[in-house]
């Protein structure tokens with residue numbers, strides 16, 4: 001799948017966003033190494049902190065379908081935004097730093113390409129932080 005098709009999938013699913021508080025509708029489409037695409041939107045809550053971003057929902061959906069390897073994620077929003085810090089860490093859990101990240105607007109006016117490594121340099125890895133031997 002090419003980047004534009006992945007970004008269009010993200011724009012399409014943004015229409016499902018449940019964002020009555022921010023009115024900021026976001027869609028994410030994640031591409032697996034096998035070529036499958038999983039899409040999700042942001043889902044807000046009246047208790048604002050319970051809101052779940054589109055990127056995390058897309059990754060969790062894919063993981064729940066048995067996927068583990070990801071090569072790209074596209075993000076579509078009213079403005080061209082980067083994934084929030086929490087979503088970057090969740091992406092890092094299941095992807096290498098080589099993960100491509102495409103960010104675009106809902107109106108297709110522009111897009112930006114980067115990688116997870118650029119968005120989250122010096123990421124936390126469990127192997128770098130072994131538990132003390134006494135535990």
Ligand code: THU
Pocket residue numbers: 019022024025026041042043044051052053054055081082083084087
């Ligand atoms: N949001 C996302 O879904 N992804 C992002 O990368 C940025 C923020 C959502 C969360 C909330 O529903 C709304 O956008 C405003 O922050």
